[in-house]
Amino acid sequence: MDSGETYWADRAALEWQVELGVSDAVQDKPVDRYALDAAKPKPKAPVTPPDGPPPSVAPEEVDAVAEARRLAAGAIDLAGLATAMQGFEHCELKRGARSFVFSDGQAAARVMIVGEAPGRDEDRAGKPFVGRAGQLLDRMLEAIDVGRAHGDATRAVYITNVLPWRPPSNRTPDKAEIAMMLPFLERHVALAAPDILVLMGNTPCQALLGRTGITRMRGEWVEVLGKPCLPMFHPAYLLRNPIAKREAWADLLALKARLRG
Template sequence: MESANTYWADRSALEWQVELGATDAIGDAPVDRYALEVAAPKPKAPAAPKTPPPVPQPAEIDAPALAAQAAATATDLAALSSAMQAFEFCDLKQGARSFVFCDGQPSARVMIVGEAPGRDEDRAGKPFVGRAGQLLDLMLAAIDLDRAHADPAQAVYITNVLPWRPPSNRAPDKAEIAMMLPFLERHITLADPDVIVLMGNIPCQALLSRTGITRMRGSWVEVLGKPCMPMFHPAYLLRNPPAKREAWADLLALKARLRGDAGA
């Protein structure tokens, strides 16, 4: 009788445990749960690296276009000089001592265009004042021209492609020439000479888009609607004295042009 009561009590206890969710019966042998191997947690997938937002790039500066805008606003030579001095996009300005704009008589019939200031010009703030400038003065005097003459018929007006000295007197590069070309063209328009002389390769590259002064010298071309003579730079003549014969022939052609001789 007692075993029957135990059976029904155990059964009721088991059914009660099943209702609570028990699924496994206790085994005959005890289980040491602390000795069971603990499953290692699954590693988390590495987080995707965050992509930084793109850094906005500054808009590319079109320095020649800005130079053209600045030059176009100049109504006279003084305004052009101010516009060039205020132009901030030519790095040569940072290393130069002086801004070299011009020398001579602005109303002169002859306008001479050199390449860039050298050391002496950078110190003096005027173009063609070193040894090359002294030779240029002698060349001009040989055909009765003088940068300091008060009479426009006998005076000359002198400027350069670049108003600032390149480091170590190196040749100007294409970007520097293109940047300052609008100022030079405006300079010629405002000065309005009868004749232009291009001294050396750099002015020819700027205004004629050509180089090779030994081939171009001695031949009349046109720049901005004006007659133009490419000539050897005086610095070249100092290094190559035999070339003075060709330079003399070019000076005579310039003199004849100013006199209005036919065929000059």
């Protein structure tokens, strides 16, 4: 059969298959489609264009104590220290307090009293020790002829707290809050430069002495920040436990003798 006859025979066979419904042509050998798929090149991951959004970066954690230390060291006077403390944003107590409570009394006084933190009355007034405990403190100081209202620095006292903002429900400050505000307190003592420190209650003892247990510590002179220091009961404790006023009176007499010595 010549080539012409072969063409027409093949065509006739193809037309006959189409009429029978054949739609796909197959080869004379089977094809492994899985092998073909494996041989295909893998699609490349899309590349972010240069002007696309930058990768997200986790915010760097701030060392609150280091930041407090930096701000405190930059304060050259008490007004500057108060401004630095008010600008300190890492103590959550600031967000819930009404007032910033810095100090009261005479800054040049020989005696500096350190309390715990503002209470409700102090938060409203913006001054430390103005509630019932503050009134009792004033009477205690008057009994040994000193006080925050005296114009004479030799008979005046200067008062502050470990924390300048009121804790919710007057709770005790926690260790983290004390630690982050300690650099400010240490700078406060350095700038006020008192002759004697009086620590009222456990919180200032924990902050400056590193220990608590005011019932054991009270009345015993120690040294802190290069100054003689007398731990005493907090006036609020004396209001709850009047029987302890006897020990408080003995501590006041010890303070009076130290001032005269």
